[in-house]
C-alpha cells in the first residue's frame with residue numbers, strides 16, 4: 805500500500821497539466837501577441853493567464 809497515494813496523485817495531475825499546456829500552446833498559435841514570443845510572460849493577458857494556470861497545475865495547486 806505504501807506509495808500508492810503518491811502514484812495515483814501523479815497520474816491525476818498529468819492530464820490536467822497536459823490540457824492546460826495545450827490550451828496555452830493553441831492560444832499562442834492563434835494570438836498575434838503571443839506568437840513567436842520567447843517567454844509566455846511576454847504575451848497578452850489571456851496568454852499569461854493560460855500560462856499561469858498551467859504552472860499552477862504543474863506544481864500541484866489546481867485552482
Ligand SMILES: [Zn+2]
Pocket residue numbers: 831832835836837838847848849850851
Ligand atoms: Zn495572446
